Amino acid sequence: MKILSIGTMSGLSNTCLHRHWALKKVSDEVHVVNTRKKPFSIWYRIANRLFQYGLPIQLPDNSLANKTIKKFINKAIESPYDIVWIDKGITVNSKTLNHIKKLSPNTKIVSYSPDNMALRHNQSQNYLDCISLYDIHFTTKSYILEDMRRLGARKIEFTNKHYEQTFHYPRILSEDETQRLGGDVGFIGAWEKERCDSILYLAKNGIKVKVFGDKKWNDYKSENLEIAPGIYSEDYSKALQAFKISLCFLRKMNSDTQTSRTMEIPACGGFMLAERTTEHLELFTENKEAVFFANDEELLEKCRYYLNNEEERRRIVEGGIERCKTSGYSNEESIKRMLKIVLNND
Structure with a gap:
């Protein structure tokens, strides 16, 4: 299984990074795109505020993640990705997802978020424009399934929260x-x-x-x-x-x-x-x-x-x-269950 893993990859306690670690454990080949290589710019903060006020303003991609994603897809034409995993892709653009669909039509595009993506304070215009383009959404909020369908999600699955077994474990404390x-x-x-x-x-x-x-x-x-x-x-x-x-x-x-x-x-x-x-x-x-x-x-x-x-x-x-x-609450076991759903999703 070949996966392109996209998300915020900074900070050891970052749960997005923990899910990336789990993807690496269960996949033969994983490439990564960090959507937050650079800190938020002033324009990013202004654009987010305008969006929260109701304006359809997209967030800027300060880390050039969309450009990097396209490069990975272009290089993988002969050996395409099975899955593009996007962790809370609020700066990923619809043009990028359409590029993936055009060049790699059999690749499954997955959206995962630990937040309530039916609420505006967690969204972006970029994300709203992409909802219908994802093959499947995973949410940890069991009560937003219908809300996400109304926003355009074609398939959505609930999953419980997880822990990272290489980071969250009992230690001998001094x-x-x-x-x-x-x-x-x-x-x-x-x-x-x-x-x-x-x-x-x-x-x-x-x-x-x-x-x-x-x-x-x-x-x-x-x-x-x-x-x-x-x-x-x-x-x-x-x-x-x-x-x-x-x-x-x-x-x-x-x-x-x-x-x-x-x-x-x-x-x-x-x-x-x-x-x-x-x-x-x-x-x-x-x-x-x-x-x-x-x-x-x-x-x-x-x-x-x-x-x-x-x-x-x-x-x-x-x-x-x-x-x-x-009960298999670890990232690794949870990611295995989600990937099985993705690969069985027609």
């Missing part, structure tokens, strides 16, 4: 790492009002919480709420494990019912306390492989209970690790 990265209750992620309110509720009720996040979090420091800069690379995985309790909040602006943390926390050997949803309950057995809450009162109750019950925490951590393995 005492210094546990002190530096851990704490009683922790959260890693961007500020959002709902999750901030829940964390403040914990802090006001005597629970010590540490947040690794963006600058907005600094406005909420208190005696029981420690704020530190966002963490990436291996420190990210280590922190998920180092916290006695790792909080898993869902992004309300995307209407999430599961998130990357859903898989990453248990896979790293962390104790996951997550918002209770139907999908979470299907993915992990409650109180055996993860713990869930429905409101701030239950969140506080669960934090108090499990902070005082180390043996139960350890048992649930072990259950979560095992569930990730036996």
Whole structure:
């Protein structure tokens, strides 16, 4: 199987890069196009803002990814790609996809995104122009299938979130790492009002919480709420494990019912306390492989209970690790399932 893998390939904690690694494991030959070799330009930011206001303005391709894609396709005429895998292609243009279809008509063009692509803040005009040209779309949002069909998707499949087994796994932490990265209750992620309110509720009720996040979090420091800069690379995985309790909040602006943390926390050997949803309950057995809450009162109750019950925490951590393995939540196993669907798609 020959694959052209296209997406944002920078940063070791980048899930697009992790999916690229998985493609390399399951394919004989994979070539790569990085859609973000260069930082966002001023015009990129202006174009994105104008698009968000409703204007049909395309995002500029600062990294010349479209030109690079065409070069790969041109060189592969005698030995064409089986699959062109495009990971959230918001700067990939319709002319590029039409070029692939013209020169390599048997190549399957795949769109994957971990975000809710039915919402404008995740889209671009480039992406909207391409929706109907993809042979298949994969989404981690089970509730947007009809929305994507209305936008022009010819075939769309739901897939759960994944974790990268070479990056998200239990480590032996030093005492210094546990002190530096851990704490009683922790959260890693961007500020959002709902999750901030829940964390403040914990802090006001005597629970010590540490947040690794963006600058907005600094406005909420208190005696029981420690704020530190966002963490990436291996420190990210280590922190998920180092916290006695790792909080898993869902992004309300995307209407999430599961998130990357859903898989990453248990896979790293962390104790996951997550918002209770139907999908979470299907993915992990409650109180055996993860713990869930429905409101701030239950969140506080669960934090108090499990902070005082180390043996139960350890048992649930072990259950979560095992569930990730036996249910095939890794990138490699998930990519295998998706590629099988692609190759069987007429």
